[in-house]
Amino acid sequence: MGSVGLSVRRTGQIWRVRIVSGASAPARELTPVRQAGAQGTVIFVAADEVGGRLSLVDPAVGDRLSVIPLGDDGRGLAQDHQYVDFHLLPSAQGLVIDPVADGLQIVRFATGVSIGSQRGLAISGSELAARMGAARGGTVVSRMIDLEAWRQGAHEGTKADYTAREQQMLVDLSLADAASRKSVRWDLARFYAGHGAYPEAYAMLALLADTDPEIKNTLQWKAVSGVVLLGLNRPLEALTALLDPKLDAESDLWLWRALAANHAERHALALDYFRRGTEALALHDRPFLAKIHLAIAQSALAEKAYDLASGQITSLQNMGLSGNQALAVDYLYGQLAQSRGDIATARARYQDAASARDRHLSTKARLQLARLEYGEGNISISEATARLERLRFAWRGDRLEMDVLETLADLYRQQEQYRQALLTLQLAASAFATDAQSRDLAAQMSAIFSRLFLDGAADKLPPLEALGLFYDFSELTPLGSSGDRMIRHLVERLVSVDLVDRAAELLEHQVSYRLEGSAQALVAAQLGKIYLLDSRPEETLRIMRATRQPILPDDVLKQRTLVSARALSELKRYEEALVLLENTSGREADQLRADIYWASQDWPALAAISDRLLGNRWRNDAPLALPEREILIRQALALSFNDARERLAQLRSRYRPLIMEGDYAGVFDLLTSPSGTPAGELGRIAGELGGVDQFRSFLSAYRAEFTPTGGTAF
Template structure:
């Protein structure tokens, strides 16, 4: 009828049809259409229209706009029809509560003493009474009001009352977290489609995070986003879950997950990865965890995405070095070389330049181009460089020069009182074998004089004696020792030293990474190196 009246034309100064139609739209829950009529120029200064706008805004959870309109309409509240007054008092009380103004909520709510509460509104009014009592710290009164509302009927207000009673008991610590999760799971299955469901999902999601049930927590966000995409409750839950997702990969609590489980969550909910530096750090830390349990292909995918899509400049070159290290560890030196060459820059900080050169030299040696690998190391100094040079020379069968590089790397270690570690004893024995294979009697004699005492009390004493006192290269003992020395994988040793030097095995605060919680998949074994010579 109102459509017909307005279509036939109304006097230019008659706003009543538009006001009435906005009320009809509001009763039908068609808020957008109601606001369109309320935007008519004739209603711009209407206090009646302000009251209706306030109710519509409250129905849309637009609390600030609702409050402004209720404040403007305060002078006409008593002139409205009684049913409209009750709607306005309900909406204005809810608005004050959502704006955390409990005094204003109690003041407005007191108007029900004058206008009365019909049976059909009893549950909604009881919920508001409970919320006001809860905001004032009167938990007992709040629970009584909620329980009264929850028993009245199967209405949205009764469902909200049951949820708020449960939330109040959770907040007061009257039920355990597991009980709360179970009750909320049941509630969200049975009650769907309104703000109460959104709030229940938000609380359930936070409890899941507290219980380290991350996948369940992120599922609640998916459900809330589907059901209530524009709700402020969903936006708050989105922020909470984004923070929880970041903490899962940046804080210690994420170490409770296995690397495989963490990877699965990352891929399933990658939309929660924050932009910028924090997101990049999250991806790198996850890659470190995958590397620690030899999930090298998956780690490579994450790092490759950073190199290709997210980073530029020196940061890109540094992450590319980590990617090349993973590819090298995965026995793909050609890929490592392509990664390094594709991300080269003329100007880089000296440390990044050095770590990239070390990786490039090792990868080049792994492809059999030992002389080129040695050329890449020219101009570099340090123990790590000498150890790498020794490995390359050994792979090139230049055993005497390899021994010299090992001796140079250890410097005056022979003068230290500290006993040799396992990897140090292996290097010392390897150098002795190298001098023997290189037919450098003078070098072997000097080396024996330096390290005989330190090797005397070690498990390798007999082997060192056999190698350093005899040039019987054809003896069975010497061949066995040389074969054992050569069979140790020098690439793994290089990568361990590299990651120790450049921090790839440590978190940002310097702590060592947690031990792997999932067994590593079997690695492809390499055949032992044949005995030199």
């Protein structure tokens, strides 16, 4: 059987692979070239649409091969290219690299693949010439983001070099003609970015976009603007620019994406991007490596990827960093030690980091130290609160400030200092309204509010303080039944301490803005009772009219009828009140009728309704309760005014044993005496009992309805 080969063709997203006789021969051959790299000679293979790197095992000999897919069809190697450190194997499509030596560095770019080594490849020829880039066309493809190159050779980045170079470039820009002006502006934008002058770089990019809007669609623009936006602390916008799929082949871009994701606190994404760009670490200098290792260690700790965090921290420690960077590593190591339960080490590292001149780092370390020591019981909650209060002003304007405020609010909550807790959370939520975590802050405020006004924590506060808290944070009142219960609970508390006018204000808002239908009608009846308690019967009738419904449940309709009739009676509109009660039955309605008859001095009707209220109570030997004694006295007075002596005698015989002692015993004896009541006594007794209906019959009953369960009215 002869040799077998492959033919690969692509149509849109469809790939067709044909098995053909004879050896494989790519339609268009890739060409490896020798170039000068940052760490010596490299082999660069130019190609378009470079895919992700795959690791496969050769089934024949067991070697681990690195495969680089290419999106441009028919691109491969017709023959084996052998080097000391690796082999490039023949392929019909893509690159297949067989490593021979350790430490091989394979880096993908949008325009090709670079293969090198930390020590430089062992390739014959003039190494000096290769390093100097003497051969034309031998300069290695540059990275899209090359800060060192962007600095345009400013010697070690000193201020004098920066200023001189900037002035020269500005002069060049002023002298440039229209055709070359774009190129000079590009150089200036990247020069500023390379030196960390991000506002100046952003301004130059904006000028470029104004003069050439199409430039924003280029990959180079997106890469540079992503770096500049990240430098301006706009990580989400930076990610949008850097995440163009056409940049995926640039291994270096994955590291910048990881940095942007870390700054945006999308830590899982940061770790994923970092793993996909690790091959480009070899391209970077020490400052960038320190930056990326710090970011990935932070994201790994946030995602509890402690092994990865440990590796990054070890790399940082081996770099021999100093100053704030070394203290930043201490802070991360403290977090790692705390995750392992090594509290002593964590405390020591946080204390070191707290001494940093970098206020952001110092504030983070002091926050963690306060949390740790309070959690371990080494400081009191008041000391922890005092520390956090000082930290409020140590750093402002980002997620760290939010963390400080959130921790401080929780300390206030634990001490039942609810106003301070709510104010602190409110400050954080308003300062970071666009942050995704602001929803959590709002949820914490709602939880505290519910604890106060649903779970009864506000009952421990003075009534006016509780009312003030409710009004100041009333926007936290939940919708629906929970919010309605919250309002009614507070109303009960206010009525129980005679703050009926404040209670009325709360129910007015509930009736006007929160309720409808039968629920509104029922709560309006409660509000009407509060108006009666506050001697405002006109307001009772107004709210009854305003909340009238065509169809209501019988129990709700009865409550509203009784309240309206009581208000009419208080306004001395007795006839209207009685007409309103015509179709209402029950003891509560009869008690109200008795009050109306008493107030209107309708003695025959009062005697009849009193008899119905007492019923056969005389058959029970137990002494009369106070409300029963009041009904009995009013009946005796009514019979006396009617001079109904036989009925009085019957009343005496039935009830005298039940009222011989206690309230009204003497009055009952006088009113039912066989010799009759002395002249003038009936009027005097009626005058003294004139307020009985107000203070015993209905106001006390209404007030009792608003007394919190298990509490007392006063």
